[in-house]
Amino acid sequence: MTYQSFHQKYRPQTFAELVGQNAIAQILTHAIEQSRIAPAYLFCGSRGTGKTSSARILAKSLNCLQADRPTPNPCGVCEACQAISQGNALDVIEIDAASNTGVENVRNLIERAQFAPVQLRMKIFVLDEAHMLSTSATSALLKTLEEPPEQVVFILATTEPHNLLPTIVSRCQRYDFRRIKLEPMVKHLATIANQEQLTIDDSALNLISRLSQGGLRDAETLLEQLSLFGSTITTEQIWESVGAVPDEHLVDWAESLLLPQVSSTETLLVQMQQLFQQGQEPIAIVQGLLRLLKDLQIAQTLPHSPKLSSVMPEIWQRLTNMNSINCIRLAEVRSQLRQAEFQLCQTSQPTLFLECLILDLIAIPALGAPAQINHSLLDLTTTWQQTLNQLSVNHRPIFRQAQLVQCSSKGATIRFRAASFLNLATNYQSEIEQALSQVLAYHVPVQLCT
Structure with missing residues (x-):
């Protein structure tokens, strides 16, 4: 047949x-x-x-x-x-x-x-x-x-x-x-695995279902592909088959980037080299990190809502246990990764680009505690984006290398990633001050720093 x-x-x-x-x-x-x-x-x-x-x-x-x-x-x-x-x-x-x-x-x-x-x-x-x-x-x-x-x-x-x-x-x-929900998809895959005499645990079935993003045919095709490994299917085989970075590695990276007191720079660089040696694509690493940082912010703000995330229960537990996360630094790292996702598709040396990006992220000093910020993170991010839109097209690239870290009626602080960008920006301080005041509808003095 x-x-x-x-x-x-x-x-x-x-x-x-x-x-x-x-x-x-x-x-x-x-x-x-x-x-x-x-x-x-x-x-x-x-x-x-x-x-x-x-x-x-x-x-x-x-x-x-x-x-x-x-x-x-x-x-x-x-x-x-x-x-x-x-x-x-x-x-x-x-x-x-x-x-x-x-x-x-x-x-x-x-x-x-x-x-x-x-x-x-x-x-x-x-x-x-x-x-x-x-x-x-x-x-x-x-x-x-x-x-x-x-x-x-x-x-x-x-x-x-x-x-x-x-x-x-x-x-x-x-x-x-509609896209197929997780529970009926897992149940359907379990039925297929039973019919095909495959040994696969619930965590692996959940992972296949999450990776398929609601597409039942994608999930069935992935399960069929994994069945060629043998009658026993593990989560390690799933990650290897789809070419994505395991969430365990992504959590290690997140800890190194956001909690420098937990992991050293050397640890992060070693982890990065190991992923490259395993053949991981830089774009897959960046996309995986972006997804995990999104789940991390959900875990920090809504620790009792794991269904809002796309990670397994054991990874969710690690994310909720990552205390002392600086929300402003988290937003900065995520912003840089979003920009890098587009730039990686344009460069001829994506591995080198990602290595430089990670080193730049490590070099970013920890920003002030959230309690020192007058506006919420969402307000600051939105205000800064609106301010950038007010600038001339020629000056926007300079100020895109900065972040609005504090804003009140008494003044605003704009922090740059590097001193070289700060030196360029000082020539246009009056323009950024005028743009920010226009967004806020009242005059506010601006301080530029690194």
């Missing part, structure tokens, strides 16, 4: 088997039971959330030969159900709109829709990636969508509904497929 990938082998065959889309399954089930079948449907949502699977289930429900009318529970064994599942039913036409974008392709489709079904009860047209149709092709489809021939149903599937013409959307019943 031909090998089937996991996402094909375990594709849902009925609405009851559809993972994580209970509302959509319930609505379509009731529509079939009440014989209220729309002439056109629009299934939209991110990849791997069940759009094409739902289209096939709907096609089987409308054409199952075991019932004398449409049924929400197709048998899956009759000739019609088998043909639809295998993709060779004459009256269920799946079209990849990305490769059939022209108006001539749509005219051929409309012409085929005029003929009665050859084999089944109803003729179903499934247009995948419908947003890829050209404007002229979409316009040609409008009338047919509004008043299709009897016994014809159109199902449009897309990941980008905002790129469809409003006139198309208004002619369809729209169903938005």
